[in-house]
Amino acid sequence: MQNAKDTFYTMLQGRLAALNPARTIVLRGLERPGTLVEENELPTAQVPVDAFRLQWTALQVTSASPLRWVAMECSIEYATDGSPGNGGMDRGRLLAAMDAELAAALGAEPHAVAKMNYANAGSGSSVTAMGTNIFWADPVFAAAAAAGERLQRTATVRVFAYQEAGEL
């Protein structure tokens, strides 16, 4: 399951960065594409705006087939305060731009990529491709919510993968 989560995040980050390379965040002094997985970062009360935050929520495992079929739900939250130079009055346009980027990234073909194993990525070994793919459905966008000057939305996407032998 972890490999499927890592593969989906890497795929989505790459596609979003290709669509809008200017969408970046600074995290611990390092500028990087504006996509992150909350469970992989230090807990903080600060919510990064103008960035996509992934949370893995629901999980369903079906063991009817020889390879177990895993369905996971990824909740993608994003928010914007608008541009300070415009007094925040463009926050609707900025949220719409993020809606469009996310819809384009998840709607682009193919809707499947090869599942990758990142377990040894930090020890100098390369990332290895596994034997199956991950797939995902179209995202479902919830209604936008306003909190003060902040506009935020949550999109939910279901991600599917086969659990290969020996895989955690």
Place this chain on the structure above:
Amino acid sequence: MSQTNNQVCAARAADVLLRALGGCSVRLRMLAPAVPADPTEQLGLATPEFQDLALAPVVCRKARAAVNGNQLSTDQAARWDLLVSATAVEKLVGSLAYASASVLFANACGVLTGEGAELLEILSATQEPLLGRPYVYRLLVRAPLAQAV
């Protein structure tokens, strides 16, 4: 912003008082900068590095139990007030190139009061200013929930 004589005097007087009251040294645990082009930190595979920075003089006192209405807070973890020298904080802010002390404390992982001590979580950081310039900072810190009884 240049400091007026009154502001300098207030900061020095606060430092003297903190030392006279048994001021000790604590360490602020900060995250080291992320490693460029290393995807393992983004995937939760690699643990980031930490660095401990000394802050002194500091006076530590037990904070009052938090009261919510007529009931004590359900969070029974011990809390302390740390009164921290503004001079020491300003040196740290300057050397680490943070925009302000509030950014420094917001980025800190916690406070260590001694060797082998548990990491105290910073709940809030406030300042006592004179003419807009702080002369002492007050950190409200909490012990880890695992230590609560």
